[in-house]
Amino acid sequence: MTGVNGSEQDGQVWILAMIHSESIGVCTAPLSEEGFSSDQLAELLWRQLNEPIVERLTAAGMMKPVALTDAGLRIEQDAWPFLREIQRSRPECDEEG
Numbered sequence: 001m002t003g004v005n006g007s008e009q010d011g012q013v014w015i016l017a018m019i020h021s022e023s024i025g026v027c028t029a030p031l032s033e034e035g036f037s038s039d040q041l042a043e044l045l046w047r048q049l050n051e052p053i054v055e056r057l058t059a060a061g062m063m064k065p066v067a068l069t070d071a072g073l074r075i076e077q078d079a080w081p082f083l084r085e086i087q088r089s090r091p092e093c094d095e096e097g
Contacts, residue, residue, distance in 0.1 A: 015041070017049050019075060022082035024056060025049045038070035 013031040017024045027048035029036070036044065046053075046068035053073075054064050060081050065073060077083055 015045065017045055017053070019053075019056065019073065020077055020080040020083040021086065022056070022080070025052045042068045042070045042072075 011031050012028055015027050015029070017027065025048075027045060029044050050068070053068070057073075057075075058064055060079070062075065062079065
């Protein structure tokens with residue numbers, strides 16, 4: 001997870017949270033010249049999106065996280081149902097050619 005740099009004008013930033021290509025939700029925050037550190041961004045995401053994050057992880061049979069840090073969530077790709085479904089739906093590559 002990386003921080004968000006500020007800009008010359010204060011505004012609002014929209015942040016799309018995803019776990020292995022699956023959209024979990026969008027949160028918004030005011031953006032100042034200082035921007036956000038990765039720790040602050042993790043705290044913001046957790047404060048606004050902890051319910052859908054926990055719901056998706058528990059629905060996938062994973063442990064319920066108690067917080068989000070700047071290290072993100074440790075989730076193996078093979079364990080994520082959404083990603084497995086995408087991989088199953090892709091046609092096999094043609095090896096001739």
